[in-house]
Amino acid sequence: MAIVVTGGAGFIGSCVIRELNNNGIEEIYVVDNIGNTEKWINLRNKKYCEYIHKDLFLDMLEQFSGKITHIIHMGACSSTTEKNFDYLYNNNLNFTKALWNFATKEQISFIYASSAATYGDGSMGFDDHMDIKSLMPLNGYGYSKQLFDLWAEKQMNTPKQYVGLKFFNVYGPNEYCKNSMASVVFHAFNKINENGEMGLFKSYNSKYKDGEQTRDFIYVKDICNVVSFMMNNEKVSGLFNLGTGQARTFYDLVTATFQAMGKDKKIEFIDMPEVLRAKYQYFTEAKMDKLRAAGYNKPFYSLENGIRDYVQNFLQEDYKIY
Numbered sequence: 001m002a003i004v005v006t007g008g009a010g011f012i013g014s015c016v017i018r019e020l021n022n023n024g025i026e027e028i029y030v031v032d033n034i035g036n037t038e039k040w041i042n043l044r045n046k047k048y049c050e051y052i053h054k055d056l057f058l059d060m061l062e063q064f065s066g067k068i069t070h071i072i073h074m075g076a077c078s079s080t081t082e083k084n085f086d087y088l089y090n091n092n093l094n095f096t097k098a099l100w101n102f103a104t105k106e107q108i109s110f111i112y113a114s115s116a117a118t119y120g121d122g123s124m125g126f127d128d129h130m131d132i133k134s135l136m137p138l139n140g141y142g143y144s145k146q147l148f149d150l151w152a153e154k155q156m157n158t159p160k161q162y163v164g165l166k167f168f169n170v171y172g173p174n175e176y177c178k179n180s181m182a183s184v185v186f187h188a189f190n191k192i193n194e195n196g197e198m199g200l201f202k203s204y205n206s207k208y209k210d211g212e213q214t215r216d217f218i219y220v221k222d223i224c225n226v227v228s229f230m231m232n233n234e235k236v237s238g239l240f241n242l243g244t245g246q247a248r249t250f251y252d253l254v255t256a257t258f259q260a261m262g263k264d265k266k267i268e269f270i271d272m273p274e275v276l277r278a279k280y281q282y283f284t285e286a287k288m289d290k291l292r293a294a295g296y297n298k299p300f301y302s303l304e305n306g307i308r309d310y311v312q313n314f315l316q317e318d319y320k321i322y
Contacts, residue, residue, distance in 0.1 A: 001231075006031040006054065006099070007075030011175040012167070012223055014042035016072055018322050019224035021047050029068070031057045032282050042174045045321055060096070061102050070231060073112040078141060079181055083230030083247045085140045092144035097151060103159035110159040111230055114149055114239060116168045116216075116284060121302050127287040128217075128241040137270060138279050139156030145245065149239060161234045165226065167284050168243030171306070173314040173322035183217075184250060185307055188257040189315050197266035198254045210269040211251035214287045216243035219306030220322075221271060221299075229296050237295045243286025244300040256304045260311035293294070 003020060007013035008030035017028060028048040032057065034040050043051070052060065054075060076092045086154070095113060103110035119126050120136040132150060137143040149164060169181030178186075188198045200211040208214075226242055251267065258265040272280065314320045 001025050001070065002027040002029075003070045003072060004031060004064065005072045005074065006057075007113075008032050008269075009034050009042050009051075009071070010074065011037040011172075012048065012170060012220060013072075013074035013177055014039075014174045015172065015220045015224050015322050016074060016227050017043075017046045017164045019228055023228065025183065029064070031321060033075075033141075037177055041179070042321055054095075055160050058098050058244075061098070061196075064102075065106060067198050068106070068108060070109040070111065072100055072227065072278055073110065076145075080139045080141050082141055083108070083138075084178070087090050087145075088140045088144040089147075092141070092148050093151070096103060096148045100152065100155070100162070102160065103162070104155075104157050107160045109127060109161040109163075109231065109234055111161075111163045111165070111227060112148075114144040114164040114166045114297045115142060116241070116243070116286065117167050118146040118149060118166065119284070119308065121279070122281055122284055125287070126241065126243075126285055128239055129287070130292045132239070137316075141225060141322075146221065152239075158237070161230070162237045163230045164239040165242045165290040166240065166286070167223065168216040168218055168241070168284060170218055170220055170223060172310050173320065174220070178317050184253055184308060185217075186315070187259055188254050189311060192258060192263060194265070197268060199268050199270040200250050200254060201272040202269045202273060203282070204277050204280070211254075212249045212251050213282045214247040215253075215279075215284050216245070216247050217253060217303055217306075219301040219310070221306075221309075222300050225298055226291070229298075233295060238290070238294075240291045240294070241286035241288060241292070243284075243288065244303075245286055245288035246300075247283060247285035251301060251309070259304070260308045261316070265302050 009032040026047040171185040
Protein backbone atom coordinates (compact mmCIF):
# COMPACT_ATOMS: atom_id res chain seq x y z
CA MET A 1 0.00 0.00 0.00
CA ALA A 2 1.06 3.57 -0.72
CA ILE A 3 -1.08 6.15 1.00
CA VAL A 4 -1.56 9.92 0.97
CA VAL A 5 -2.73 11.33 4.31
CA THR A 6 -3.78 14.97 4.16
CA GLY A 7 -3.79 16.82 7.45
CA GLY A 8 -1.21 14.20 8.40
CA ALA A 9 0.54 16.41 10.96
CA GLY A 10 -2.74 17.37 12.61
CA PHE A 11 -4.73 15.74 15.38
CA ILE A 12 -6.69 12.99 13.66
CA GLY A 13 -4.40 12.64 10.65
CA SER A 14 -1.29 11.95 12.75
CA CYS A 15 -3.18 9.37 14.80
CA VAL A 16 -4.25 7.67 11.57
CA ILE A 17 -0.58 7.53 10.54
CA ARG A 18 0.21 5.89 13.89
CA GLU A 19 -2.41 3.25 13.09
CA LEU A 20 -0.94 2.74 9.61
CA ASN A 21 2.56 2.38 11.05
CA ASN A 22 1.25 -0.09 13.66
CA ASN A 23 -0.10 -2.14 10.74
CA GLY A 24 3.30 -2.14 9.03
CA ILE A 25 2.50 0.57 6.47
CA GLU A 26 5.30 3.10 5.98
CA GLU A 27 4.89 4.23 2.36
CA ILE A 28 2.95 7.31 3.40
CA TYR A 29 2.94 10.82 1.92
CA VAL A 30 2.04 13.47 4.48
CA VAL A 31 0.24 16.55 3.15
CA ASP A 32 -0.23 19.46 5.53
CA ASN A 33 0.51 23.10 6.26
CA ILE A 34 2.75 23.02 9.34
CA GLY A 35 4.16 26.53 8.97
CA ASN A 36 5.36 27.97 12.26
CA THR A 37 3.18 25.69 14.39
CA GLU A 38 4.39 22.84 16.57
CA LYS A 39 2.48 20.22 14.57
CA TRP A 40 5.78 18.75 13.35
CA ILE A 41 6.02 17.12 16.78
CA ASN A 42 3.10 14.84 15.79
CA LEU A 43 5.29 13.42 13.00
CA ARG A 44 8.48 12.96 14.98
CA ASN A 45 7.71 9.36 15.97
CA LYS A 46 6.13 8.34 12.64
CA LYS A 47 7.53 6.55 9.59
CA TYR A 48 6.63 8.14 6.23
CA CYS A 49 8.19 8.92 2.86
CA GLU A 50 7.76 12.64 2.44
CA TYR A 51 6.08 15.76 3.78
CA ILE A 52 4.43 17.94 1.11
CA HIS A 53 2.97 21.38 1.73
CA LYS A 54 -0.72 21.35 0.91
CA ASP A 55 -0.42 24.42 -1.35
CA LEU A 56 1.96 22.45 -3.60
CA PHE A 57 0.20 19.13 -3.52
CA LEU A 58 -2.53 19.59 -6.14
CA ASP A 59 0.05 20.66 -8.72
CA MET A 60 2.00 17.49 -7.93
CA LEU A 61 -0.96 15.09 -8.08
CA GLU A 62 -0.16 13.63 -11.49
CA GLN A 63 3.25 12.56 -10.19
CA PHE A 64 1.39 10.05 -8.01
CA SER A 65 -0.52 8.49 -10.91
CA GLY A 66 -0.27 4.72 -10.63
CA LYS A 67 1.72 4.98 -7.40
CA ILE A 68 -0.83 5.25 -4.56
CA THR A 69 -3.67 3.03 -3.40
CA HIS A 70 -5.49 5.27 -0.90
CA ILE A 71 -6.11 8.92 -0.17
CA ILE A 72 -7.10 9.54 3.45
CA HIS A 73 -8.24 13.14 3.47
CA MET A 74 -8.28 14.52 7.02
CA GLY A 75 -7.01 17.99 6.10
CA ALA A 76 -9.38 20.95 6.41
CA CYS A 77 -9.95 24.18 8.22
CA SER A 78 -11.98 22.82 11.15
CA SER A 79 -12.55 26.07 13.00
CA THR A 80 -16.26 26.57 13.64
CA THR A 81 -15.58 30.29 14.14
CA GLU A 82 -13.78 30.89 10.82
CA LYS A 83 -15.50 33.83 9.12
CA ASN A 84 -13.67 33.84 5.76
CA PHE A 85 -16.07 31.73 3.73
CA ASP A 86 -14.07 32.12 0.50
CA TYR A 87 -11.19 30.41 2.30
CA LEU A 88 -13.45 27.64 3.61
CA TYR A 89 -14.93 27.14 0.15
CA ASN A 90 -11.56 26.75 -1.54
CA ASN A 91 -9.84 24.85 1.22
CA ASN A 92 -12.60 22.50 2.33
CA LEU A 93 -14.64 22.09 -0.86
CA ASN A 94 -12.54 22.69 -3.97
CA PHE A 95 -9.45 20.96 -2.59
CA THR A 96 -11.54 17.90 -1.69
CA LYS A 97 -13.16 17.85 -5.14
CA ALA A 98 -9.72 17.73 -6.76
CA LEU A 99 -8.71 14.76 -4.62
CA TRP A 100 -11.99 12.95 -5.38
CA ASN A 101 -11.50 13.47 -9.11
CA PHE A 102 -7.95 12.12 -8.95
CA ALA A 103 -9.07 9.09 -6.93
CA THR A 104 -11.84 8.51 -9.49
CA LYS A 105 -9.44 8.66 -12.43
CA GLU A 106 -7.00 6.33 -10.66
CA GLN A 107 -9.75 4.06 -9.28
CA ILE A 108 -8.32 4.08 -5.78
CA SER A 109 -9.83 4.42 -2.30
CA PHE A 110 -10.88 7.85 -1.03
CA ILE A 111 -11.68 8.21 2.69
CA TYR A 112 -12.48 11.72 3.88
CA ALA A 113 -13.58 13.65 6.93
CA SER A 114 -17.08 15.07 6.85
CA SER A 115 -18.50 16.46 10.09
CA ALA A 116 -21.42 16.26 12.48
CA ALA A 117 -21.52 20.05 12.08
CA THR A 118 -23.48 19.37 8.88
CA TYR A 119 -26.48 18.44 11.06
CA GLY A 120 -26.94 22.03 12.20
CA ASP A 121 -29.01 22.52 15.33
CA GLY A 122 -29.90 18.83 15.48
CA SER A 123 -33.64 19.44 15.20
CA MET A 124 -33.79 16.89 12.36
CA GLY A 125 -31.85 14.29 14.30
CA PHE A 126 -28.43 12.76 13.63
CA ASP A 127 -29.30 9.92 11.28
CA ASP A 128 -26.87 9.18 8.43
CA HIS A 129 -29.66 7.54 6.44
CA MET A 130 -31.50 10.86 6.04
CA ASP A 131 -31.68 13.00 2.90
CA ILE A 132 -28.72 15.32 3.43
CA LYS A 133 -30.22 17.99 1.16
CA SER A 134 -32.49 19.04 4.02
CA LEU A 135 -29.67 19.79 6.49
CA MET A 136 -28.94 23.37 7.58
CA PRO A 137 -25.47 23.79 9.14
CA LEU A 138 -25.05 26.62 11.63
CA ASN A 139 -21.57 27.82 10.63
CA GLY A 140 -19.39 28.21 7.56
CA TYR A 141 -17.23 25.22 8.45
CA GLY A 142 -20.23 22.90 8.66
CA TYR A 143 -21.66 24.33 5.44
CA SER A 144 -18.37 23.80 3.57
CA LYS A 145 -18.45 20.13 4.63
CA GLN A 146 -22.11 19.86 3.67
CA LEU A 147 -21.38 21.29 0.21
CA PHE A 148 -18.88 18.54 -0.51
CA ASP A 149 -21.20 15.80 0.76
CA LEU A 150 -23.90 17.14 -1.57
CA TRP A 151 -21.49 17.37 -4.51
CA ALA A 152 -20.23 13.81 -3.94
CA GLU A 153 -23.78 12.48 -3.81
CA LYS A 154 -24.38 13.76 -7.37
CA GLN A 155 -21.30 12.21 -8.97
CA MET A 156 -21.91 9.46 -11.49
CA ASN A 157 -18.20 8.63 -11.65
CA THR A 158 -16.72 7.70 -8.30
CA PRO A 159 -13.49 6.38 -6.81
CA LYS A 160 -13.09 2.63 -6.32
CA GLN A 161 -14.16 3.24 -2.72
CA TYR A 162 -15.48 6.48 -1.26
CA VAL A 163 -16.20 6.92 2.43
CA GLY A 164 -17.20 10.12 4.22
CA LEU A 165 -16.99 10.01 8.02
CA LYS A 166 -19.14 12.45 9.98
CA PHE A 167 -16.99 12.95 13.05
CA PHE A 168 -18.78 13.90 16.23
CA ASN A 169 -16.84 15.28 19.26
CA VAL A 170 -13.37 13.77 18.96
CA TYR A 171 -10.84 13.88 21.82
CA GLY A 172 -7.47 12.28 22.40
CA PRO A 173 -3.69 12.56 22.02
CA ASN A 174 -2.00 14.75 19.40
CA GLU A 175 -4.63 17.51 19.67
CA TYR A 176 -2.24 19.68 21.68
CA CYS A 177 -1.75 22.21 18.84
CA LYS A 178 -5.47 22.89 18.33
CA ASN A 179 -5.56 25.65 20.94
CA SER A 180 -9.15 26.84 21.50
CA MET A 181 -10.48 24.10 19.17
CA ALA A 182 -9.02 21.31 21.33
CA SER A 183 -11.43 19.02 23.17
CA VAL A 184 -13.10 19.80 26.49
CA VAL A 185 -11.07 16.94 28.01
CA PHE A 186 -7.83 18.70 27.08
CA HIS A 187 -9.03 22.05 28.44
CA ALA A 188 -10.42 20.43 31.61
CA PHE A 189 -7.11 18.68 32.30
CA ASN A 190 -5.23 21.96 32.06
CA LYS A 191 -7.77 23.96 34.07
CA ILE A 192 -7.80 21.37 36.85
CA ASN A 193 -4.01 21.32 36.96
CA GLU A 194 -3.98 25.11 37.08
CA ASN A 195 -6.51 25.83 39.81
CA GLY A 196 -8.11 22.55 40.90
CA GLU A 197 -11.51 23.23 39.36
CA MET A 198 -13.36 23.32 36.04
CA GLY A 199 -16.12 25.62 34.84
CA LEU A 200 -19.09 24.43 32.77
CA PHE A 201 -21.70 26.54 31.04
CA LYS A 202 -25.02 27.09 32.73
CA SER A 203 -28.02 25.81 30.82
CA TYR A 204 -30.39 28.22 29.12
CA ASN A 205 -32.79 25.45 28.12
CA SER A 206 -35.33 24.34 30.71
CA LYS A 207 -35.04 20.73 29.52
CA TYR A 208 -31.41 20.52 30.63
CA LYS A 209 -29.83 21.18 34.01
CA ASP A 210 -26.55 23.10 34.28
CA GLY A 211 -23.71 20.96 32.94
CA GLU A 212 -26.08 18.34 31.53
CA GLN A 213 -25.84 19.51 27.95
CA THR A 214 -24.86 16.39 26.03
CA ARG A 215 -22.53 15.40 23.21
CA ASP A 216 -21.44 12.20 21.53
CA PHE A 217 -17.78 12.14 22.57
CA ILE A 218 -15.57 9.73 20.61
CA TYR A 219 -11.97 8.76 21.36
CA VAL A 220 -9.56 9.27 18.48
CA LYS A 221 -8.36 5.65 18.67
CA ASP A 222 -11.88 4.61 17.62
CA ILE A 223 -11.57 6.89 14.58
CA CYS A 224 -8.35 5.08 13.65
CA ASN A 225 -10.02 1.69 14.04
CA VAL A 226 -12.85 2.67 11.70
CA VAL A 227 -10.43 4.02 9.08
CA SER A 228 -8.55 0.69 9.22
CA PHE A 229 -11.84 -1.17 8.82
CA MET A 230 -12.70 0.85 5.73
CA MET A 231 -9.28 0.22 4.20
CA ASN A 232 -9.76 -3.51 4.73
CA ASN A 233 -13.29 -3.49 3.31
CA GLU A 234 -13.07 -1.72 -0.03
CA LYS A 235 -16.58 -2.73 -1.06
CA VAL A 236 -17.98 -0.43 1.65
CA SER A 237 -18.75 3.08 0.42
CA GLY A 238 -20.99 5.89 1.59
CA LEU A 239 -21.46 8.58 4.19
CA PHE A 240 -21.29 7.35 7.78
CA ASN A 241 -21.69 8.84 11.23
CA LEU A 242 -18.71 8.34 13.48
CA GLY A 243 -19.59 8.79 17.12
CA THR A 244 -20.26 6.20 19.80
CA GLY A 245 -24.03 6.27 19.59
CA GLN A 246 -24.25 7.24 23.27
CA ALA A 247 -24.69 10.87 24.31
CA ARG A 248 -22.99 11.87 27.56
CA THR A 249 -23.09 15.08 29.56
CA PHE A 250 -20.29 17.58 30.00
CA TYR A 251 -20.70 16.94 33.73
CA ASP A 252 -19.90 13.24 33.11
CA LEU A 253 -16.88 14.20 31.02
CA VAL A 254 -15.40 16.54 33.62
CA THR A 255 -16.14 14.05 36.41
CA ALA A 256 -14.25 11.36 34.48
CA THR A 257 -11.34 13.77 33.99
CA PHE A 258 -11.10 14.49 37.71
CA GLN A 259 -11.23 10.74 38.43
CA ALA A 260 -8.52 9.94 35.86
CA MET A 261 -6.31 12.61 37.42
CA GLY A 262 -6.95 11.26 40.92
CA LYS A 263 -8.32 14.61 42.13
CA ASP A 264 -11.43 15.62 44.03
CA LYS A 265 -14.17 16.97 41.83
CA LYS A 266 -14.79 20.72 41.91
CA ILE A 267 -17.11 22.08 39.21
CA GLU A 268 -18.55 25.57 38.96
CA PHE A 269 -21.22 26.74 36.53
CA ILE A 270 -20.49 29.87 34.54
CA ASP A 271 -22.53 32.13 32.27
CA MET A 272 -22.53 31.21 28.62
CA PRO A 273 -21.47 34.12 26.37
CA GLU A 274 -24.60 35.66 24.84
CA VAL A 275 -23.19 35.25 21.33
CA LEU A 276 -23.34 31.45 21.78
CA ARG A 277 -26.76 31.09 23.37
CA ALA A 278 -28.94 31.30 20.25
CA LYS A 279 -26.96 28.66 18.32
CA TYR A 280 -25.93 26.36 21.16
CA GLN A 281 -26.56 22.62 20.68
CA TYR A 282 -27.88 20.90 23.79
CA PHE A 283 -27.87 17.36 22.43
CA THR A 284 -25.92 15.38 19.86
CA GLU A 285 -25.94 11.61 19.47
CA ALA A 286 -24.85 9.73 16.38
CA LYS A 287 -27.12 7.04 14.98
CA MET A 288 -24.62 4.23 14.40
CA ASP A 289 -26.80 1.58 12.72
CA LYS A 290 -25.38 2.26 9.25
CA LEU A 291 -21.75 1.64 10.23
CA ARG A 292 -22.70 -1.47 12.18
CA ALA A 293 -24.72 -2.76 9.21
CA ALA A 294 -21.60 -2.28 7.05
CA GLY A 295 -19.84 -4.83 9.28
CA TYR A 296 -17.98 -2.75 11.85
CA ASN A 297 -18.41 -4.64 15.14
CA LYS A 298 -15.70 -3.40 17.49
CA PRO A 299 -16.97 -1.81 20.71
CA PHE A 300 -16.22 1.88 21.17
CA TYR A 301 -14.29 3.22 24.14
CA SER A 302 -16.59 4.29 26.94
CA LEU A 303 -16.18 7.93 27.95
CA GLU A 304 -14.53 6.89 31.21
CA ASN A 305 -12.11 4.43 29.59
CA GLY A 306 -11.17 6.80 26.79
CA ILE A 307 -10.51 9.69 29.17
CA ARG A 308 -8.53 7.46 31.53
CA ASP A 309 -6.27 6.32 28.68
CA TYR A 310 -5.87 9.84 27.34
CA VAL A 311 -5.16 11.47 30.71
CA GLN A 312 -2.93 8.82 32.27
CA ASN A 313 -0.99 7.62 29.22
CA PHE A 314 -0.66 10.88 27.30
CA LEU A 315 -1.55 14.13 29.10
CA GLN A 316 0.10 13.16 32.39
CA GLU A 317 3.10 11.86 30.45
CA ASP A 318 4.13 15.36 29.37
CA TYR A 319 1.65 15.45 26.47
CA LYS A 320 3.01 12.27 24.93
CA ILE A 321 2.50 11.87 21.18
CA TYR A 322 0.55 8.84 20.01
